[in-house]
Amino acid sequence: MTDHTRVLIIGSGPAGLTAAIYAGRALLNPIVIEGEPSSTTDQPGGQLMLTTDIENFPGFPESITGPELMAKMREQAKRFGADLRVSKVHKVDATSRPFRAWLTDDVEPSITADSVILATGARSMMLNVPGEDRLYSHGLSTCATCDGFFFRGQDIAVVGGGDSAIEEATFLTRFASSVTLIHRRDSLRASKIMQERAMSNEKIKFAWNSKVTEVLGEERVEGVRLEDTITGETRVLPITGIFIAIGHIPNTTLVTDLLPLDEAGYVKTSHGSYTNIDGLFAAGDVQDHEYRQAITSAGSGCVAAIDAERWLETQGFSH
Amino acid sequence: MATITHLTDATFDEVVKSSEKPILVDFWAEWCGPCKMIAPILEELADEQSEKFAIAKLDVDTNVATATKFSVMSIPTLLLFKEGEVVARLVGAKPKGAMLQEITDNL
Numbered sequence: 189m190t191d192h193t194r195v196l197i198i199g200s201g202p203a204g205l206t207a208a209i210y211a212g213r214a215l216l217n218p219i220v221i222e223g224e225p226s227s228t229t230d231q232p233g234g235q236l237m238l239t240t241d242i243e244n245f246p247g248f249p250e251s252i253t254g255p256e257l258m259a260k261m262r263e264q265a266k267r268f269g270a271d272l273r274v275s276k277v278h279k280v281d282a283t284s285r286p287f288r289a290w291l292t293d294d295v296e297p298s299i300t301a302d303s304v305i306l307a308t309g310a311r312s313m314m315l316n317v318p319g320e321d322r323l324y325s326h327g328l329s330t331c332a333t334c335d336g337f338f339f340r341g342q343d344i345a346v347v348g349g350g351d352s353a354i355e356e357a358t359f360l361t362r363f364a365s366s367v368t369l370i371h372r373r374d375s376l377r378a379s380k381i382m383q384e385r386a387m388s389n390e391k392i393k394f395a396w397n398s399k400v401t402e403v404l405g406e407e408r409v410e411g412v413r414l415e416d417t418i419t420g421e422t423r424v425l426p427i428t429g430i431f432i433a434i435g436h437i438p439n440t441t442l443v444t445d446l447l448p449l450d451e452a453g454y455v456k457t458s459h460g461s462y463t464n465i466d467g468l469f470a471a472g473d474v475q476d477h478e479y480r481q482a483i484t485s486a487g488s489g490c491v492a493a494i495d496a497e498r499w500l501e502t503q504g505f506s507h
Numbered sequence: 508m509a510t511i512t513h514l515t516d517a518t519f520d521e522v523v524k525s526s527e528k529p530i531l532v533d534f535w536a537e538w539c540g541p542c543k544m545i546a547p548i549l550e551e552l553a554d555e556q557s558e559k560f561a562i563a564k565l566d567v568d569t570n571v572a573t574a575t576k577f578s579v580m581s582i583p584t585l586l587l588f589k590e591g592e593v594v595a596r597l598v599g600a601k602p603k604g605a606m607l608q609e610i611t612d613n614l
Contacts (some may be wrong), residue, residue, distance in 0.1 A: 225544040227583075227599030229611070237540040254539045292602065325581035325598040334539040337568070338580045408578070429580075 192300045194505060195271075195496050196289060198277050198442070199307035202482045203472025204262040204486065204490030205270075207305045207496075208257030212495045219271045219299060221291065223308075227331060228309040230439055230458050232274055233258035235473070236482060238331045238357050239352075241415040245482050245497030257482070259444055280442050282465050288425060299501025302505050303467045303496045305456065306443060307489060310436035310473040310480075315347065327429045328411025332356040335431075336363045345370050353433035354382040361391040362430065368425060371418055395425065403430060438474045452477045461492035467503070474488035491497045509557035511549065514565045516572045522563060525589040529560040529614055533575075534584045536568045541600035542583040548603045556607070559614060560587070587613055 192404075195205050195211045200222035211218040216313035224234040229235045232407045236254030238240065244252045252260075266272060267291050279290040281297070287304050288297035320328060322441060327333040332346075336359060338419050344364045346357040349371035357367045369386065373398045376383050386392050395414060401411040404424065411426040440447075446464050453475045461469040472485040514522055514532065533549055537560055554563040567574040567582060577586060577593065587595040587610055591600035595613035597606060 224602035225541065225548065227541045231541070231589075231600065232546065233540075233544075237544070252608075292604070311614075325582055325584065329581050331539075331541065331581075332525035334541060334583075335581045337536065337538075408580070485526065502586065 190298055190300055191219065191295075192286065193217060193271075194302050194500060195200045195219075195493070196221070196287065196299055196301035196303070196307060197305045197307060198289075199223065199234065199309055199472065199474070200262065200272070201236065201258075201307065201472055202261065202308045202486040203309070203492070204234075204303075204305070204307035205258070205265045206486040207272040207307060207471055208265035208272070209261070209268055209495040210307075210493030211496065212265060212270045212492050214276065214493065215269075216500070217269055217271065217299070217325055218498060219273065221289070221299075222272055222274050223263065223275050224292065225272060227334070228311050229330070229436070230309065233262070234309045235311075235436070238333060240336035240355065242331050246324060256353050262295065262488075272434075277442060280446070281445050282468050284286065287467065302503070303469065303500055305461070305489075305492045305496055306470040307472045308439040308442065308462075308474045309330050309485075310438045312432065313435050313437050314405070315400055315403055315432060315434065316401055319405070321491070323405055323409050324405050327405065328403055328432070329429070330432050332431050333435075334362045335452065339429040341365055342428045342429070343368070343426070345395075345425065345427045346431045346433055347371075348433035348435065349373060349376045349378065350433070351378045351382050354378045355385045355432050356433050358385055358389060361389055364391065364429070366391050366393055368393045368395050368427065370398050370400060370414065370425075370492075372399050373397065380496050384399070410502050436473065436480070438477070440474060451476075461488060461495045467496075467499060469499075509551050509553040509562070512563040512573065514563050514573070516570045519559070519565065519570070519573045523588050526561055526588070529562055529587060529589045529594070531562045531610060532586050532588065534567050534574055534579045534582050534586070535564055536566060536582060538568075539582050545583055545600045545606070548606065550609065551603065556610075560610065561572045569601070589614075
């Protein structure tokens with residue numbers, strides 16, 4: 189059976205759900221394909237599902253947790269008639285109209301759509317060094333909120349230098365005796381307030397100009413091999429846990445053959461959320477490597493819904 | 508309707524060892540987002556697969572000893588026990604189909 193919709197939204201992070209709220213209120217009855225459970229940040233609710241407190245989302249002066257914020261957005265989208273489905277789109281045909289989408293296990297496309305908003309976000313990058321796969325879940329983790337608890341009283345490390353890395357390191361000091369922040373450069377990319385928070389936390393140490401070349405340990409993490417990015421010297425940092433927060437790559441698999449990507453691999457948009465294909469819009473982190481905030485992502489989801497609504501009108505689609 | 512048993516450090520051994528069918532134990536915690544994501548899937552599986560295996564949950568927050576004993580350092584972790592022995596270890600949230608496949612492959 190094939191379902192037809194005016195607007196198909198792919199993704200359910202802040203961009204996808206904000207687009208769903210706006211498209212819902214425009215009485216477009218959007219279908220939202222939320223994604224499938226995973227622990228890699230590519231999942232229903234998106235990257236925020238793995239974060240702790242969000243302190244910079246306007247309207248929540250006391251901060252709110254990522255999963256709570258996403259649950260509220262989801263509820264709001266539902267209230268305005270969005271049809272939310274836990275599944276994953278594995279193929280989109282945007283060469284003819286209506287657009288067609290194949291979901292998990294579909295042999296034939298099960299959704300046709302007059303317009304599509306691509307809001308597939310981005311997922312965490314891994315180190316791609318020896319030992320990483322073997323020790324994943326044996327001391328190596330990508331989710332501080334999930335796994336920090338297991339490192340009570342231990343010396344651990346976080347790899348990365350952006351806001352997420354600092355947030356994770358700060359969170360992990362609740363449990364660990366010490367958290368070493370391993371960063372390739374000699375200064376942090378993170379915002380000033382996060383930097384200050386890290387610098388003033390006695391439990392956080394820094395390994396500057398350091399690159400992880402190997403995760404050590406047989407049954408569980410026992411250390412990491414670090415290479416000095418300036419001198420090339422290597423040393424071993426003994427730790428029992430390592431959390432990866434080195435950044436994200438956009439989830440563009442669905443459109444690599446359809447749309448031009450920028451140098452960093454993100455979908456190119458212009459005049460708001462327009463892509464090179466009429467009727468296909470992109471919002472959120474899949475098209476933004478510059479700001480990547482919950483609020484900018486939500487904002488761009490709103491832009492995409494309004495763009496889609498106006499575009500549908502010009503095409504003569506009535507509500 | 509099949510129910511999901513909540514295990515503790517005190518009841519773990521007895522329940523897992525005496526289970527007639529293979530038993531899948533979900534190591535989880537309240538503060539773990541991905542754990543919440545797979546909770547409804549486990550409820551569905553408990554209903555649909557009740558003839559093949561049982562499902563139980565263990566809150567690692569209050570039952571550290573069992574989590575430590577099985578070297579659980581990342582949640583959600585699902586351990587499949589057959590006659591009291593671990594026969595499969597699933598780490599991280601996964602879609603229902605993938606989860607069921609890994610379980611049935613090891614039954």
